């Protein structure tokens with residue numbers, strides 16, 4: 001695989017980053033994951049706009065511009081022959097010579113890394129046809145989840161706890177209300193209405209969430225942006241999640257409580273179809 005590091009396209013075995021990089025030492029880094037369908041980037045501009053916002057929120061230097069990043073994304077997709085998959089982009093505050101809690105000089109060059117992951121069958125995912133099972137866990141992440149940083153240890157722990165419990169993912173709960181999945185935004189369908197948590201610092205402002213809510217509105221589906229409780233989720237007709245790498249995935253059980261008839265619901269299936277159609 002060819003990857004990109006600080007201006008150079010390299011075989012992955014030759015790519016390296018300093019051990020003093022603040023991304024490595026402090027998780028002082030932001031990222032984006034853009035999916036690729038039919039060799040084309042999905043919602044590219046929205047991802048780069050969010051990247052620039054993450055940088056601003058952390059007082060990081062502005063990341064490379066949209067046109068430069070687009071050229072790099074396209075070049076990696078081309079060189080690696082990606083038809084279906086994703087491009088991962090990470091920007092760190094850079095690598096000063098020492099470890100220090102204080103930010104280094106603003107003049108320090110950021111570290112910019114991109115790589116691709118092929119995911120054949122991304123659009124025609126069998127998981128979308130059977131749905132996933134989730135467990136609930138306390139949301140122990142920090143309170144600025146709107147910034148897309150690489151502090152992903154708790155989400156990883158939550159994912160592993162879900163696996164150990166025989167489930168696929170975890171829904172995180174704060175004060176009785178569901179915030180997000182480990183790496184996705186979450187929704188329930190109740191009385192025929194799609195319910196999802198409103199945007200705030202408590203959740204990532206998902207790019208897929210935005211597209212899906214727009215598609216739902218265009219299709220005349222009722223959407224309610226409000227927080228919902230775990231109890232509501234367990235009593236819902238159906239549930240689903242969204243992310244760039246998963247699009248729309250139905251959820252068929254929460255903490256072992258089966259939703260509806262235990263099969264993916266019609267709202268999730270329809271939104272997945274519309275969303276994929278739109279992305280192409």
Ligand code: PDD
Nearest residue numbers: 033183184185204206207208209243244
């Ligand atoms: N995760 N919430 C969290 C906590 C996420 O990590 C993600 C994305 C989302 C969905 O955002 P979007 O629709 O923009 O992908 C919501 C990416 C895919 C990841 O970490 O791999």
